[in-house]
Amino acid sequence: MRRRGPGAEHGRVTEIMTGPQLSPLEILALLGAVALVVARWLPPGLRPRVTIAAGALFALSALGLPAVAGLRWQLLPVLAGAALASPFALAPLLRRRGGRRAWRARWWLALPGSAACLGLIAAGPVAAWAFPVPVFPEPSGGFAVGTRVVQWTDPDRAETFTADPDDRRTVVVQLWYPARRSPAGAPRAQYLGRTEQEARTVSEALARGVGLPGFLVDGVPRARSRAVFDAPVDGAGGRFPVVLFSPGSGGVRTQNTAWAEELASHGYVVAALDHPYDSAAVVLADGRTVTTETASSGDPDKDEELAAGWTAVRAADLRFVLTRLEGLDRGAGPDRADGPDRGADADPLTGRLDTGRAAVAGHSMGGAAALQAARQDHRFAAVIDLDGFPHGPVSPALAQPVLALTQAITPATDPRYLPRLTDALAAGTGTSYRLTVPGAAHLTFMDGPLYLPPVPSIVGSLGRAGSPRLVAGATLAFLDAALRGRAGDPAAALSAFGSLTVRRPGTDGR
Structure with missing residues (x-):
């Protein structure tokens, strides 16, 4: 069933940031x-x-x-x-x-x-x-937003990117959560890192990854998001559904901060991962910086094999983090990487994470990892693929509802992309929604429009603030139905954002 709602144009969010961004x-x-x-x-x-x-x-x-x-x-x-x-x-x-x-x-x-x-x-x-200093849109939900960073090591998995047999797989995770209102003037969280130095390290690594000199994006490490580090968790919101997020290839945990803050303001906890040796730069608790070791070989078949392997590692990271969040909810200990030891004190998120209502999401290769994680782990109740090319095996079939957001398909699009995505969704036993967003480019689905030149082929044409708002709006419409059981067909809400194809179990989706 293909829909193009009357709100496809009006659903775009009004641009709220103008001017040359000068002090x-x-x-x-x-x-x-x-x-x-x-x-x-x-x-x-x-x-x-x-x-x-x-x-x-x-x-x-x-x-x-x-x-x-x-x-x-x-x-x-x-x-x-x-x-x-x-x-x-x-x-x-x-x-x-x-x-x-x-x-x-x-x-x-x-x-x-x-x-x-x-x-x-x-x-x-x-x-x-x-190339401005990015200005993050004010979250529209009823909660203020807090954030914190944790570092977790999986004792059961060896680090496959190193030769040390005793090296265990470690991930760095940033959490955005519904918080109590902070006092006026409370410093907002640094973008891209816990400190400006970490932010600069990550920013320079991201620039190198796309072949740009670091000075071009020197405004990015200066930015502050809308969240407050270690803000008290909201005490009246009950237990919050959880959304895990994997960034794109070479991407970092903070690349979808505007999206994560919007979700958190509506009562979700977002846990975004750094994947060491895949993310552009990961600053660990001991001060070491781990940079990416993934690179294209130039051979399409070899690259597909490599991508499938990297996707599998990411999927395992996502499953591991969900397990640690379950432990955090039970009071098993935070293993914090960014602050003083709490000793015997309960973690503020203990008893507040509804891991029985968990979704897995990702951008680009992270979207492929989300699909694989959901195939392997039915604890994930919903899947969101933000313009991600599916890598790896297509079985077992996806049992969860899936939302796949894509840019418009053009002659320049990889001809394997749409058939591969269509096959993955058609094989699923849950309802899937493929939403093609007019005016979107691949980087529309992350924070890039906030700080990159507004060139439609790079960041789309939805505007600096309009891009993250639209992506978050579609995501919330899907999550509210899939995780919260909100009444009504989410297709009606999703169709306001673009061209929608819905595949329900037992139908051909036309």
């Missing part, structure tokens, strides 16, 4: 630089005063940036434009003060120079708009 001090430096160039074209009586004021404003702002906010590369064109304009703006003033006749270039010589300087200055806010 007040950067804006002052920008205004000073522009005034320095424009002063040359003012009436003679105004030129000296405007030039002096503009030069002072620019100099004070530029000198204050490194100390107050740090100098971002996006402001370098502004500095260059002002530096080129300064000699021509200040020279007439200095000559006049020295008693010499002020010399000014002819207008037809000065015009190209002024235009070039203004072009350089304008490149600054354009670069800041293209």
Whole structure:
């Protein structure tokens, strides 16, 4: 059954973040630089005063940036434009003060120079708009959001990426959960890491993974999400359903922070994994940084074999984390990696995790891992695949309801993707929903639209805040039905987000 709801266009969330993403001090430096160039074209009586004021404003702002906010590369064109304009703006003033006749270039010589300087200055806010410090959307649910990080080691599994037979598989997990309201001014959680240093380590590794110089995304480690680290768990929300999340190949646990915070604000606990030696960079509790060792061979058949193996490791990680969450709910101990030992005190999430209502989700290769984990472990009651190409065996058949979100299929899409996904869903014994989101790209389904250039082929065309809101909205419509038993057919809600194909047991899905 294929549906295209009337809300497919109206279901898009209004963009809430605009502007070039400049700090007040950067804006002052920008205004000073522009005034320095424009002063040359003012009436003679105004030129000296405007030039002096503009030069002072620019100099004070530029000198204050490194100390107050740090100098971002996006402001370098502004500095260059002002530096080129300064000699021509200040020279007439200095000559006049020295008693010499002020010399000014002819207008037809000065015009190209002024235009070039203004072009350089304008490149600054354009670069800041293209590569901003991400601003996370305010979660729309009724709960505030807390977050924390744990590190767990599986004593029963050897680490297959190392040669040490005594090395056990370790994963780092970030939890987002419904929390009590924190006091006004409580510091929000660092994005990409527990500290700014960890965030920079992860950001640089992510940039290297896609062949970009790290400085291009230097605004990302500066960002703060909407959650508060170690915020008290909400005391009135009962027990919360659990959603486990696996990132894309080379991705990290925080890559879907906006999505996780939105779910947590609606009463879910999200547990997102770092997969060491697969994630771009994982900072362990002892300070070591483990970087990715997965790489394409260039041979399609070999790559498919490798991907199936990596997916199997991820699926085992997901099953292990669900077991540890069950233990955490029973009070078995948190094994925290990010704070003081609680001793005999009960963990705040003990008795609050409804692991009997657990979903498994993932983006890209993480989506493939979610499908495999659900095949192998029926403790997972629902599956969410965010544009993930299925890898590995297709049996046993999926028994759980599945939501698969995909970008629009184009001639550039891997021709194996849609048939492989269709076969995986058609073989299942539970209801599946394949939602094709118009205007989406592969990175629409993670935080990329918040900080990457708004190029439709890279991040889609749903807007910086619209992308995570739409993905979370569709996810919540599915989870509320699958885990909470909300009345009504989720297809009606899902169809508002795009083109929907529903496959129910015993039907062909048309």
